[in-house]
Amino acid sequence: MAYETVIVEVKGKVGVITLNRPQALNALNGQLIGEVNAAIDGFEADAGIGCIVLTGSEKAFAAGADIKEMQGRTFPETYLDDKFETWDRIGRRRKPIIAAVAGFALGGGCELAMMCDFIIAADNAKFGQPEINLGVIPGAGGTQRLTRAIGKAKAMDLCLTGRMMDVVEAERAGLVARIVPLAELMAEALKAADAIAAKSLPSVLMAKESINRAFEVTLNEGLRFERRIFSSLFATQDQKEGMAAFTEKRKPDFKNG
Numbered sequence: 346m347a348y349e350t351v352i353v354e355v356k357g358k359v360g361v362i363t364l365n366r367p368q369a370l371n372a373l374n375g376q377l378i379g380e381v382n383a384a385i386d387g388f389e390a391d392a393g394i395g396c397i398v399l400t401g402s403e404k405a406f407a408a409g410a411d412i413k414e415m416q417g418r419t420f421p422e423t424y425l426d427d428k429f430e431t432w433d434r435i436g437r438r439r440k441p442i443i444a445a446v447a448g449f450a451l452g453g454g455c456e457l458a459m460m461c462d463f464i465i466a467a468d469n470a471k472f473g474q475p476e477i478n479l480g481v482i483p484g485a486g487g488t489q490r491l492t493r494a495i496g497k498a499k500a501m502d503l504c505l506t507g508r509m510m511d512v513v514e515a516e517r518a519g520l521v522a523r524i525v526p527l528a529e530l531m532a533e534a535l536k537a538a539d540a541i542a543a544k545s546l547p548s549v550l551m552a553k554e555s556i557n558r559a560f561e562v563t564l565n566e567g568l569r570f571e572r573r574i575f576s577s578l579f580a581t582q583d584q585k586e587g588m589a590a591f592t593e594k595r596k597p598d599f600k601n602g
């Protein structure tokens with residue numbers, strides 16, 4: 346597939362998607378989201394890929410949904426088209442996705458980063474849900490994922506005032522997993538992705554699934570789910586290999602089976 350708004354690369358066992366609409370600060374239009382989904386489809390189908398990194402430019406991860414594309418839309422068009430269903434696919438993927446965020450992650454940009462499994466942010470990153478300034482509200486998960494990530498008080502503050510928070514506040518609030526110097530963002534994100542890709546893929550996918558379950562079910566149901574998943578991993582060769590490698594004081598050689 347020929348991509349126009351993203352750059353798609355493979356680095357070892359890591360798939361890298363770079364948002365590439367610099368003239369519009371990576372504003373997220375339908376084409377770009379389609380291309381992100383197509384690139385992830387390819388990485389999900391590729392047995393050689395164990396982790397995905399999604400990134401933007403130094404100035405902007407993404408400055409939100411494309412306001413110029415949305416501006417003229419009517420209620421029936423917006424409601425019937427339901428284009429954010431396409432965006433939501435990104436949050437339902439099986440392989441882990443790391444958001445490597447520098448610069449602005451605003452509106453849909455912040456929502457896109459939150460659809461990923463965790464965020465590694467550069468020290469110049471800024472997060473916000475400024476849709477209120479445009480007379481609307483977040484529409485791609487901002488009121489839901491942000492509230493789960495940072496709690497009601499801060500989510501209300503950000504969504505109602507439309508202000509941006511810097512990366513230190515974002516990390517303290519629990520939105521960001523790690524802050525790194527801008528110049529080291531991709532190296533650090535790739536290091537984390539390489540570490541994940543070197544694990545047994547079934548255990549990685551199941552860990553991701555189990556953590557995400559915590560947001561959907563009661564504690565008891567979640568604990569039961571985790572124990573079933575834990576037990577099932579004893580049916581894999583990788584469990585035998587992982588535990589044998591520990592007792593033999595060597596590195597495990599996982600075969601994803």
Ligand SMILES: CC(C)=CC(=O)SCCNC(=O)CCNC(=O)[C@H](O)C(C)(C)COP(=O)(O)OP(=O)(O)OC[C@H]1O[C@@H](n2cnc3c(N)ncnc32)[C@H](O)[C@@H]1OP(=O)(O)O
Nearest residue numbers: 369370372408409410411412413451452453475483484485
């Ligand atoms: C997902 C849902 C439901 C909703 C949304 O996401 S709504 C969008 C939310 N995001 C925003 O409201 C942020 C809009 N952008 C800005 O406030 C500013 O661009 C900035 C603070 C991020 C950066 O300001 P700066 O002065 O450094 O840069 P600009 O000159 O303003 O922008 C450069 C260039 O990019 C275009 N741009 C920026 N953001 C968007 C966007 N979200 N949609 C479309 N285009 C965008 C901006 O218009 C300018 O291009 P032109 O000079 O050709 O107009």
